[in-house]
Amino acid sequence: MSSGLSVDAVDGPGGEEKPPEDPEAPQQLAGRSPTRIALGRLARDKVAVVGTVVLLILVVLAIMAPLICDWWNIYPDQKDPNAPTPSQMLDGNQLPSFGPPQYPFTWDHPLGIEPQSGRDNLALLLYGLRTSLTVALLATVFSTVVGVTLGLLAGYAKGAVDAVLSFVIDFFLSFPFILGALALAPIITSRFGGDQDTLRRAELLSLVGILVLFGWMGLARLIRGQVLSLREREFVQAAQVIGVPTWQILFKELLPNLVAPIVVAISLSIPAYVAAEAGLSFLGIGLTESPSLGKTVNSAVNYFERYPLYLWTPVVTIMIMVIALNLVGDSIRDAFDPKTRR
């Protein structure tokens, strides 16, 4: 789940780390936990701050989507009886009857209107953001829980359990993700999709399920490796000797030492999931009933020549969101891991 993005360019040598100039530094050094140190470093990292602000704006927009749409009087679907019909919003050539590209800009529909359905692009964007972030967050939470638990078990248990779990991890790692998603998604939705509302929920959960199914192995491997080395340390051996239960050793002794790698893995997996959701929906195996940025990109391709705004809106939004998430993720990794600091 590594982003592959480097912060070299933005965080040059001798960046913001100038402790000698900070008069208060000596007094505080004594009582700070590693997490607080990392947070302090983050707060001084301009890239991280900018990225976080961008993300906060996007999250607030997503959360406020229903309010904004209400206030703006726009609708993401046609279920609302007040929502306009396609023929009220579109000309016969599928282009909007209001605003670009055929008519002057209007604040009623600042990002334009979707061809074919006549829905407002801003409403689709806001609800698409909501979908993206929901899917990414759910997938991250579940894959972290699964990855950490199995990683801890595999690392701490010796012999057969470790061998089996390691084999399962390798098995899932070697399984092609797109192929699995292509095969699984229709099966799951046709199995559970009775009516529209059930279908919407089934699609969302099956998408999260597929992302989790193919997304937990990286973290599990990382955790297993860490546990392998921690297991032989004195504090663990001491706990074993005085008879502390295994689950307590795992979750009370080992887990707190793994906070840093977990936080880093989470921060880098969210953008990957956002991109994966958009990608799968673009391929038509993601969501069909809920608005999705990837789905909008897919429909907009046919209209790029005459109506570029329709395609640019979701593409730029996905780009901004993924870049911001990646930059913040990289900064978090730098802050938590002293070895990568410059």
Add this chain to the structure above:
Amino acid sequence: MRLKQPIIAIAAVSAFTLAACGGDESGSGTGSGNDDQPDTSEGGNTGQTQDPDREGPVTIDGATEGGTVTVISTSGLNTMDPTEAYYQNTTSILTGLVTRAWTQYAYDEENNTMVLVPDLATDLGRPNDDFTEWTFTLRDGITYEDGTPVEPEDFVFSAARSFDREAFPEGPAFSNDYFLGGDTYKGPYTGNGLKGFEAVTVDGMDVTYKMATPFPDMLYWASFAAMGPIQEGAASDPEKYRLKPLATGPYKFGKYVPEKSLELVRNPEWDPATDPARTAYPDKYEFDLQVEEAQLNQILLEDSAEDQATLTYDDVLAVNFDQFKADGRAAVGSFPLTSFWAPDYTKITDIKIRQALAYAYPYEDADLAGGYIEGVTSLPGAQLLPPGTAGRKDFNPLPDHEPGSTDTDAAMALLEEADAVGYEVKFLYTKDSDSGVKVKDAIVASLTKAGFSPKPVPTTIADFSTLRADPDTDINVRSGGWIADWPSGGSWFPPLLKSTDVEAGILGANYSKFNEPDMDAEMKRIQTLPVDEQADAWGELDDTIMTDYFPLFVTRYGGVAQAYGSAIEGHFIDNTIGMPTWKNIWVNS
């Protein structure tokens, strides 16, 4: 007749759910202008136009020889075996360019219609008095691409071949339905060669077809590639023959990669003097298939120097249609397709509710959502018989309803009258097709406004037709579309509205489960009428059924909007099938 390709066909059927007509004329302003609108009164108008005396060769004034025509399309070619070709693209490419049959269609530029003219026969066939025997006479000097002469016996073999439903499950089954022995003879591959095949006899150059039931439309069936000559020796293995059918027409197969590409090169054995309709100006045709829709539109829009001799038989995107029309590079026309919504006659028993549905259906919105071009690829209508069918009667089963317009207030009033406000309407939609979902949304919105409770049932493109054909599926409205093989009422009413044995799980194409013994008897009576009275009787039956029973309502008639590069000349629309007039195409260099 089927649409271009299995998957596309099903997708289009899903669009049928969905498809609708665009209301009264140019309602929405700037859209597609109407000066190019196909003349609906002439669509598919081949019924009355025949010319048994036309002779070759054909020349086009000013046309020059040479050049390569590139044809691009999103769909592949299903099968190119002449006996099994039954999709729009396979049928029209084979009969237009590669294989000849007894009769064929020629394009009449003046009237923008198709004329049935002889092909390998010297006339349009000679029936006996009750149409149970048809005799065609083969022209002299016809040869296959390898130089061997076409023998009258080859027509016996091709007719026998067209009986073989097991070897050619997707082919048209008219031989089985009408020819002598259709219920006993199984075909040369499934059965024992030609043993027991008695439907066709040869006398010198005369070939005589014997029918089990009167078949006045045989001259149309004789234009299908399946009725052309097929050599028994060359076609002994159908698996091989479908990769390279022997050409009798102006072009023969070059390199052919099934579903992907096809190259047609000149057939020097074809003699233009024997052919009353075909010309062969281009040196070569290259079919490039399974091209992405956006890319296809882009190639044609750009019209760059190396792509000027390119054409497509797919509909262009609605958003680009204005541009093609402004450039004068759009080919528009209609073809005999009727799309309809069929309420389940056994479940929605109150005619008022069925009529309310026709008022409530969002014709214009569904057009937009499905990507149709109002007035071009979607035309409004009220009769089951599309424009151009012989005997079609002008009537409106709902006198207060302007075809193609939505009136939710009238629908609401009818529902209240029937005491059925909140009536549940369950219909299928394909959730994996983007436009399928959008059309579903439009329908739900409009039906809700009219006082129905729509309950769309999600399915996939792959499962759609299976679910629709199952009488037990938990839905009460089915969407369908029907393309006529020839312009006669006989190819519409029996398959679509004759009672079927629903108890036994057989629905056929009777999507409304229409079941009225009186009407069955009437259809039977019409089929035994003298031929010249049949056409009007079908038109009358259309009126009776639609007005008295209203088992279905028309959502749109079909049209096409194709495009071609600036070097292509002669790309008109064959309105019997909605494909280019291959026989008229040449390259302007």
